[in-house]
Amino acid sequence: MSPVAGPGSRLGEVRSGTAWSTFRRGLALSPEITQGLRVTLLLALFATAGRVVVPIAVQQTIDDGLNAGGGPDLGYVRWMVGLAAVGVVITVIAAYLMNRRIFRASEAGLATLRTKAFRHVHDLSVLTQDTERRGSLVSRVTSDVDTISQFVQWGGLIMLVSIGQLIIATIVMAVYSWQLTLLVWVCFLPLFLALRTFQRMLSSAYMVVRERVGGMLGAISESVVGAQAVRAYAVEGRTQQRIDDAVESHRVAASRAQRLAASAFSTGEVVAGLTNAAIVVVGVLLGVAGDITIGKLIAFLFLVTLFVAPVQVGTEVLSEAQNAIAGWRRVLGILDTPADVADPGEDGVRLPRGPIDVRFECVSYAYPSGPTVLHDVDVAIARHTRVAVVGETGSGKTTFAKLLTRLMDPVQGKVMIDGTDLRDVRFASLRDRVVMVPQEGFLFDDTLAANLRYGKPEASDEELLLAVTELGLGDWLDSLAYGLETPVGQRGESLSAGERQLVALARAYLSDPDLLVLDEATSAVDPATEVRLARALEGISRGRTSVTIAHRLSTAEAADEVFVFDRGRLVESGPHVELVEKGGVYAALHAAWISQSR
Numbered sequence: 001m002s003p004v005a006g007p008g009s010r011l012g013e014v015r016s017g018t019a020w021s022t023f024r025r026g027l028a029l030s031p032e033i034t035q036g037l038r039v040t041l042l043l044a045l046f047a048t049a050g051r052v053v054v055p056i057a058v059q060q061t062i063d064d065g066l067n068a069g070g071g072p073d074l075g076y077v078r079w080m081v082g083l084a085a086v087g088v089v090i091t092v093i094a095a096y097l098m099n100r101r102i103f104r105a106s107e108a109g110l111a112t113l114r115t116k117a118f119r120h121v122h123d124l125s126v127l128t129q130d131t132e133r134r135g136s137l138v139s140r141v142t143s144d145v146d147t148i149s150q151f152v153q154w155g156g157l158i159m160l161v162s163i164g165q166l167i168i169a170t171i172v173m174a175v176y177s178w179q180l181t182l183l184v185w186v187c188f189l190p191l192f193l194a195l196r197t198f199q200r201m202l203s204s205a206y207m208v209v210r211e212r213v214g215g216m217l218g219a220i221s222e223s224v225v226g227a228q229a230v231r232a233y234a235v236e237g238r239t240q241q242r243i244d245d246a247v248e249s250h251r252v253a254a255s256r257a258q259r260l261a262a263s264a265f266s267t268g269e270v271v272a273g274l275t276n277a278a279i280v281v282v283g284v285l286l287g288v289a290g291d292i293t294i295g296k297l298i299a300f301l302f303l304v305t306l307f308v309a310p311v312q313v314g315t316e317v318l319s320e321a322q323n324a325i326a327g328w329r330r331v332l333g334i335l336d337t338p339a340d341v342a343d344p345g346e347d348g349v350r351l352p353r354g355p356i357d358v359r360f361e362c363v364s365y366a367y368p369s370g371p372t373v374l375h376d377v378d379v380a381i382a383r384h385t386r387v388a389v390v391g392e393t394g395s396g397k398t399t400f401a402k403l404l405t406r407l408m409d410p411v412q413g414k415v416m417i418d419g420t421d422l423r424d425v426r427f428a429s430l431r432d433r434v435v436m437v438p439q440e441g442f443l444f445d446d447t448l449a450a451n452l453r454y455g456k457p458e459a460s461d462e463e464l465l466l467a468v469t470e471l472g473l474g475d476w477l478d479s480l481a482y483g484l485e486t487p488v489g490q491r492g493e494s495l496s497a498g499e500r501q502l503v504a505l506a507r508a509y510l511s512d513p514d515l516l517v518l519d520e521a522t523s524a525v526d527p528a529t530e531v532r533l534a535r536a537l538e539g540i541s542r543g544r545t546s547v548t549i550a551h552r553l554s555t556a557e558a559a560d561e562v563f564v565f566d567r568g569r570l571v572e573s574g575p576h577v578e579l580v581e582k583g584g585v586y587a588a589l590h591a592a593w594i595s596q597s598r
């Protein structure tokens with residue numbers, strides 16, 4: 001089974017394979033659902049067997065109690081009433097216990113499925129997460145699993161009882177009258193056959209519904225997350241229109257699926273009505289001919305309702321089942337998407353602590369289904385070196401940094417740290433020693449202290465203060481009204497872009513990496529913050545290897561070495577002074593920087 005990716009998406013749904021195989025794979029992923037199923041089935045049997053006791057008691061009461069040979073036998077009638085009461089009590093108790101078991105098992109099983117899916121979302125490469133719309137990812141782990149839960153808890157329960165009821169009702173009916181039983185089956189057989197077609201139609205209808213739910217959540221979450229940009233560009237109308245369109249297309253798909261489900265249900269109703277009428281007519285004719293007693297005919301009508309009920313709800317269960325299968329397919333789509341940057345885990349190399357050297361050996365990279373954006377990069381970075389990476393926009397600087405931190409693997413060549421291929425290093429060890437500070441480091445809606453602690457959860461307030469001071473940011477901290485307890489707001493919105501990067505730098509400093517990879521903020525910052533950033537950068541790169549994607553002249557000037565990228569190639573490397581003297585690409589870039597800053 002291979003996941004099928006939609007346009008612009010790297011995650012897919014499992015489309016191949018039958019509904020049954022999806023159902024089986026889905027259940028295998030949540031083993032708790034099927035644990036102890038035998039006991040649950042036994043309870044289902046009791047719950048249904050109890051239901052046929054009533055029709056049998058009615059038949060016995062009429063034929064052998066009220067119409068007994070020597071006049072009505074009230075003692076026998078009392079017996080039968082008592083028996084029916086016991087039957088009802090058994091049904092109720094067994095049904096209750098069965099319900100409880102199914103709910104418990106399914107909740108446990110679906111929690112496992114949700115956790116597995118969510119963990120896998122984390123394991124997926126940054127690339128996959130980028131291309132997949134976040135809302136769609138969220139919907140797969142939440143609402144798609146909910147549809148499965150609805151089905152397993154309600155539909156699965158009814159299905160168990162219904163199948164038992166259908167079998168037992170058929171057996172008892174056959175004992176009373178094989179002719180009428182045959183009639184019931186002849187009436188229902190076309191419906192059973194039609195159900196397969198309905199099932200196929202419902203399946204594709206519900207797949208569309210699940211996709212549209214994902215699309216709707218994607219559109220809504222994007223507009224909430226990007227609310228600021230929406231307001232800034234006054235595109236509320238257009239954004240609202242996109243959401244309206246997504247909601248509308250979901251409504252259309254859901255209505256279509258509901259219409260199909262309703263027509264399946266109504267067909268069941270019609271067949272049930274016709275069957276009842278046919279039983280009465282044929283039953284009376286058989287009765288007149290002396291082939292069936294009045295008690296048996298009445299009991300038969302009771303039994304037909306037991307037979308019809310599962311068929312009727314069966315059509316509803318079918319629609320729930322299709323919805324659930326569609327949900328399962330989307331969740332399996334996540335789990336089947338390979339994590340393209342794999343952690344070697346326990347077998348991987350654990351790097352000892354200490355200064356790091358880096359080597360790129362003939363590294364090339366192309367984004368999936370795109371052209372090569374990094375060509376044959378062959379370069380080494382010695383321990384303790386501060387490297388500044390510069391180049392025009394789109395020249396491959398960020399791609400270089402992502403390969404260095406193993407957010408992606410090269411298409412060709414290898415990246416080595418301390419002589420070991422990055423692919424062989426355990427994630428835990430790699431993340432411990434190599435830290436990347438992105439341009440827009442994510443800040444959580446909490447205090448400054450809590451955000452700093454992401455770098456070192458056990459750090460005390462004193463350690464936080466020391467780190468901030470060591471980076472030369474003491475004066476900045478003093479300027480904040482609540483110091484370390486200053487709330488940073490959602491995504492750090494209460495701070496300026498430069499300040500957010502200061503927090504990200506201090507956070508990285510606390511985690512004490514051996515190789516720091518930094519993407520300098522491009523946004524204009526005030527002169528005071530500019531000085532602080534330079535000071536913090538100086539402090540954090542002291543004693544370790546650092547690679548900074550430099551957008552400021554001062555950073556490039558202060559580096560030990562400058563790497564110059566041009567259209568995906570490393571065209572120059574060396575100290576700033578040498579490169580300026582050389583009069584090549586860097587010299588031109590440098591001249592442009594100087595003229596801008598005047």
Ligand SMILES: Nc1ncnc2c1ncn2[C@@H]1O[C@H](COP(=O)(O)OP(=O)(O)OP(=O)(O)O)[C@@H](O)[C@H]1O
Pocket residue numbers: 130367368370373391392393394395396397398399400
């Ligand atoms: N996720 C992606 N999918 C496809 N192509 C990408 C992706 N990210 C970057 N690219 C392409 O790769 C090339 C190099 O991009 P990269 O981000 O490395 O450049 P950069 O030098 O860091 O640019 P900037 O200074 O603007 O950040 C560009 O042509 C870009 O369009």
